[in-house]
Amino acid sequence: MSRQTFLEPFNAKAMSYAEVARTFVPSTKFTQLAGAWNSVLVGPRGGGKTTLFKMLSVEGQEAWTGAAAEPYKQTVAYTGVYVPSDIAWGTMLESLIEAGQDETVGILFSEAAFVTHVLLSVAIGIDRHVALNPVLRLEPGAETATDEPTQADLERVIATIARLWKVQPVSLSPASLVDALRERLLNIKRDTRLRAKLKLTDTPTQEYLGIDMLESASQALQAFDAAYRRPHHRWCLLLDEFEVAPMHLQKTVLAAMRASGAQKLLLKVALAPCGPDLLYDQQGSAPPSQNNDVQQVQLWYADKTEAIEFCQQVFLSRSSIYPALAGKMPSEVFGTSAYAVVDDSEDAAQIDLFTLTGRNKKQVTEQFQALAEKDPTFQEFLRRKQIDVSRELGMQPSDRHGNTLRKIAPLVAFRNAYKGKSVGKKRGVKPFNTAYSGWESIAAISEGNPRWLIGLITRIMSNNDQVQFPVPTPQQTAGVQWNCQRYAEMLQSVANEQFGSIKTSTPIYDVLSKIGDYFHNRLVTATFVEDPPMSFVVDERVSDDVEHALRIAVNHGAIVCYQIAADVGGFPTLRGLRFRLTYLLAPVFKLPMRKSKSVSLSTILEAKPETPTSQDDPTANPAGQLIQGDLWAN
Template structure:
């Protein structure tokens, strides 16, 4: 699998044209923030919707958009968006062509290719405003050009860009730019001709854009109009381009706005930390697509409604299709009273987990009579332990010898934890508000539902199979991400996959193998004690979506190579495979979690045998490095 392809790549907006983007787009709170008349830096993992959002700001996409909020959004946008795409294949093509060029020529070549690419994107925007209209034209951002005015605009632009189109039309300019790009790549392989060609190319794309939009605006009498340059996947652009665009956030003609999208893996982002560089809140607004569960729930609801159209689930709430998760079912009036679900779980856990009984003794609480707790203890202890009790109750095996040995074993029967990892709330949590993940998993659930005998039933077992399949695919994707990082264990391969495995080991030891605690460790804090290679693996994880920031998700962590103090957790997407609770928990220093032998010592300390037999799915990922 090509790591550039990513996870659920078939739902990548890169493959969609403007009208297709509009048909599949569901707005979010983050998108509304992106609309503002200001420079924006859109930050998120792959699949988090960056490309989709930027493409939606194109004139044709906004014009074609049929949504309840579409008209209000169209009215508030005072600029025309120029979408500049990028992809890994394009970057590799540039690097391959420039590989044998001299150092100074390499930089000129990269900038010339990129400027030509931007110029072509600008002409595409001009065409959307004039000739390339959607099938249902609502008249948004429409410019009527007669042939004489169009010809004059194109003559001016051609002279400015040193082009010689066969026809002075927007289509003629576009073809001339296609030819120029091809000539650049061909000339890079020849011993002569490149210097002359580079002399006719622009290397300052921002100035080239300003010249062209000035000619266009002047010709149509739009004297105070604004334009928005939208650059996608900036992390894979050449370093010269990254630095150019980052610096453009600080001082550029007021007619231009910038919307830059990137994943937190770019090396050239250090320019944002320069003393004289642009700063968040002053020169641009950072919009993080790493969302917290409460914020993503509303977006998931809207996306589900969109995806279920035309299916038997169209007019049903998602909870009618998937039901609630085991930990989100509406509670009875007394869930901790006799017969209540948390009281029953407490009674069962007390029989197989002596550490739970010892924990309650600290507060003089009876595991069989939780309703007798004082009001203060109900708030501070009893109500907080319910999900942890429920998780351990399911995962720990009832062992007749427990009372003698003081040990508990992880259950190793063949039953699957479908009740733990099924339900609407689980779908919202494991997809992390990531539209590509949600789309892939939700469509699979809907397909399974329609394929059932009744066309309506979707059992918890079927749901779990879908979540488990997605988790496996994601871990396979993680394993393809290359890294030069040495192993964080004693020998073996290093990189992101190893780091994820070690963290899974540590967190499962904490939540299941250790003594019962009110708030188990399920997240980590990056501290001074980790290596640069491990930091790189963390950035790889943020890029892939394997790590999720905890707390203030709008914090400007993505542009600093110093991650110290950042709190992160593993994505909930892998929980159905790794048997981890869908909780953040408290954090611990990463250097402590990665200390050699820390997990093994933890197991011995809590009396857990190393020969525990695990669920077959867990053996595949070597949960305890056995």
Template sequence: MVALFESYNARFVDPSTVAETFILRDREFSQLCEQNNSLLIGPRGSGKTTLLKMLKVGAQIAWKNRRQSKALRRFRFAPIYVGADRQLDFIVGNLHLNEANRNSLDLLKKSLLAFRVKFACAETLHEITATAIRDQESVSHQYVDVSSDPHAVWRSISTVWEFDKEALTYLEVKTNLQFQLQLINKYLNLIKYGETVNVRELIEGGSNLAHDPIQACQSFVDAVNVTIGQPDKKWALCIDEIEIMADDLQQYLFSCLRSIDHRIVLKLATSPFSGIDWNKFNTPRPMAGHDFTVINLAYRDKNLARRFSGQLLEAIIAAERGKGSDKGTPRGRDILGSSPIAEANSTEAQKDAYSSPNGDHYRRFSRLAEEDVAFRQFLTDRDVDLDQLNQLSEKKRAGLRKHIWQVAVRLEYGPTNVFSRPDSSLGSRSPSRKSVSEIYLGYDSLLTICEGNPRTVIGLLRPLVRLFLGTGKRVSASEQARVLEATYAKYFSLLSTIAVADPSRKRQTMSVIELIDIIGEFISEEVNGHVFKSEPSLTIRLDRSTPKEYVEAIGHAMNQGAFVMITDESELHDFGSLDNARLRLSYLLSPRYHTPLIVGQAVKLSTVLTKRKPRQAPRTLTAGDLFFGISDEKN
């Protein structure tokens, strides 16, 4: 079984391949191309790496779309892409170190980042001095002519990076860097096997180990710009996935957004939440909107997210069919069919959706009014005559339109089945909760559930495209439900690895799944409870009464896409802090908790926690959770 989040990861794909399937996000890409520092924020799979890699010259060459190529010409900087890795963590991450080795390791972490910057700088110079790009219209502006003395620029670099042996070519620069890396490996192995290595010993062993990542880039820019006779040439240092770096490196890079060489702009990519405690650092925090531009890849606008997901789906269809197919190209709606719920009057059928007796909204509202006492009372209190829905003013109809999803979900999962208790009182139970309702299926709903996240689109929709292409028939609701269940079950398996520190200290192990369950079940009760609420609470606010342990765990879950930030205290979706942030659960979790695909009112998380406590013992994932996404709990 292939995990959802292993289905596609641009980190492991070369830039030219990334470019072949790239779908341009115009607004975000335009912001990224601006001549200022940028902080690219988004949960896992949202496309941060893809966007940064699309700035590389190799990707620009493969970008064949004329409109996209025109967008690239706005990017006047020479792009230096630096990928992150966790190899060091795998080597020494679990070791118990003495103070000397901890200090040495801090230096080596920074030195390794400096080496990655150097390799990336050399690769960029190799790309932009290649004569092959001189005649490529989309990237010709990046070309640097060194034909008069091709060795001079590499000779200058070998001087500023303190090579023992002068380098005259790109290959020789890489060889020298690899040789210097061997020294780092030597010291890491000494630390790994219990030897004490102090900072003085490191620096005396090789002064290049004390090189700073940003200064390494600045010395490169100095050497190259002087050699090619362009002293003010601009460069973009694009560093990816800084969230997987050590806190001090994250803080260091983020602080550089405040002040850096005027010839260099920083383009940093990270997850939306960071656990960095800025109070322990003496460096002032950079200010969003002043020192850098925030580019948030998490869609707040559902329509924009759905549109982008639709574009990705069409690209998947084209890729899966192959270039040699002589059949007509199917569209996403041909494969998935329309969803039962369409919120806007986007089709001819929807224009009459409120009309009696066959309008979709009319029939749904009427059925719930017959079965649900609470909804019937809601209509009575507001003097709403369902038979006159189509005659209502647009303003009054809009007041009911916001309840379309709520009514549909309540029909499936609300307390519409009345029964008598042994004490003669009346109770009610919901319909079966063991399957995914059709309201979450079909083209419109599945695109909404994907949230505009490329990895989710690929993981969820590509299997359905392949089913269609294999049979030639529209994918059935049961098959869509099966794939959707499997998708969010895999997602839960990923989230279950995020630990939560119990604020009460009564439990040693606790998973963020328990917090998500508490929030999801609370929201479900808001929609499907015994009272029909006109303004149900469908979002949470992380107020200051929420335990910091819970805030941190929710932040890490947000980095994985389980929560979407609607706004934070600064109104800028700033990096790091979640103080007073308003969040909603990912729509991918809506089928599990039976919640509508809409944004509702906010409730304080501390209020939710007073009504629903974490279980004394964690609920284990069942076979249904892991393989089918079906809970074995009783109704």
């Protein structure tokens, strides 16, 4: 098996539309996003926002073939125009302000660059449509009565669009229109640099200033569709990575969403979960509403069953071309794991993980017995529950204490691996890596993030010189640990400022480490409880500086929110919200992957190292059980 090609990590931004479409796996997120409505797509880095947007574009739709694609393609009742982000939108504004220019002038040039960028993408879409649907070229004096668009129709509409957009193409063709807009982008950047360097103070008069994005694009597309005899056709702008755009541009686009629902042009915007504050006061007008103006889609999975199913489809889409894996399910390749318990549901798939026989059943029983011998608090727990670990342990619903035993089995294994014989002490042993092998664990660690999943599997399989299934546990855990450590190292180097508005003096990874160490200590050295806290609520005692560090962590997928973002564009504040560490950090901080109750973040940050509380934290969220229901609700 090739070391170079198997499940190679990808970044859709650098891939062609054909490459993205070749292994694209539609999900419920895609269905929610794809409809003929305005949308805001919210997700962390690597969550798949660019992939979804490229697949909604006309180029992505053309490249996506096969019977499975047709039902989804029918829901895309518009021509999608992909608009990549450009940091120049913000740097223009910054450079002019730094040079002493009036902020209004800077905003004008920044908006001009953005609008031209959008119009350029629209012009490319028009050019592509004409290439795929050529107009009739009639001979001079020929009959002109036809239902098909002619060359004369096309030239008239290009002339109309050129007047609307204030450009002068060298010929009346879509390609020439594209060239003229590219030239305008260069002119805008040149004019901006000159104003900044020469510190010009005169009033700018360039024709490209002040053009409205929505109106100029809509009117041009109305004229084009009229020429093609399809007046009711719709188009959609797909604005990717829009969190990098200056705040005034975000305001402009979100405001447009409130007015564009029934018009020619739909808007779909991709944003990080925590960007600049989008709850703005736009001269008294309200931001768009999720219920009335936009469909908001979040690229993280509240339902773990849905995430695992999506992960399986991603695996199958990329593994079927390899002879050794063709026709194999991921559970055959990686085996199963009884330690990937992330909730206490009694569905068949969960119970099957604990259908223990022979050697496996003996190993689990030995874990319970070993912990009971060295942990008086676990002995007390067993006494209260009337559980006799000297007898055979049954973990099916029909067994006595079956549900309880199944729920705590992973906790017992973790605690036994790390707990020393002295009260409150840990022992120095090798990491409990078995918990992070098996398909359920790999899928959970990926969080349903396709880039993370592909990276995990790529690393695991890259060392598989001889095909052996299931892949040996040491090989799986080595690949998982390598990826998780690289992710932790990335978080350690993350900048303490994002988008010019999220700034913190607290290193992001320091906060994550305090949270992870606290949970590990509660799991290992504190009094044994059936449900130790593994999640936290950002309470009012947490400083703004720490909250800003967490906002950056959210944007990188390092912490996962249990609740949906109620506001359009993500989370304007994290206070009062419940989070857990991403499972990609579970091997780093030696934590199980499970649903649990919560504790206030201020309690975690104020705890002294290696001295966790010996009983349940009285400040733990009293409504934790109600909140956690939101995470796994169907």
